[in-house]
Amino acid sequence: MSKLTLGAHPYLLGFEQLERLVERTAKSGNDGYPPYNIEQTSDHSYRITLAVAGFGEDELSITVEDSSLVIRGRQSEDDADRVYLHRGIARRQFQRSFVLADGVDVGEAFLQNGLLHVDLSRKVPESVVQTIQIRKGDKA
Structure with missing residues (x-):
């Protein structure tokens, strides 16, 4: 079969x-890092929220590539002079991708209290009725 x-x-x-x-x-x-939420904020809009504690605005990038929203984070390695007794806060780079449907646009993004918010909106397509004419003939 x-x-x-x-x-x-x-x-x-x-x-x-x-x-x-x-x-x-x-x-x-x-791989699950960083954790994120996706919420519907209205009938035609959404918000993706990523927990990016420790990342600054200049260490984050948001792009749309081939119908995917790609969010990347890369922190600089300026910890050479620090001595950690315990290091529980992740300082690793990440890339998180979300596939966007046709008609979904990425709006604004803002960083607040360690959370990166990215707003999305979906265009409502117009309802279209198309009448197809039938003609005589034997075109195959």
């Missing part, structure tokens, strides 16, 4: 990209 994939289903025309998107998301390699 052969496996029926999403892109090969006869009623789902043009969804091959969705299958590739699911595969890409599964391979994203996010």
Whole structure:
């Protein structure tokens, strides 16, 4: 018995990209750091919040790459003169990726109390009804 994939289903025309998107998301390699929340702030907007304690604004970057929101953090190594008796606060670089649906735009981002907030909004598509004319002929 052969496996029926999403892109090969006869009623789902043009969804091959969705299958590739699911595969890409599964391979994203996010390891759980830093922890984050995703909340719906209205019917058409969202907020992603990452716990980035210890990171400054200049040590964080937010980009949109190939329909993905990518948030990176890299702290400078200026601790050479410090002697830690215990080091429980992580100071490691990270990359966290979120796949964005078509029509989702990244708005503003702000850092507050060790939390990085990134606002997203989704454009509501207009409802379109298209009438297709049927013509006579034997074009195959």
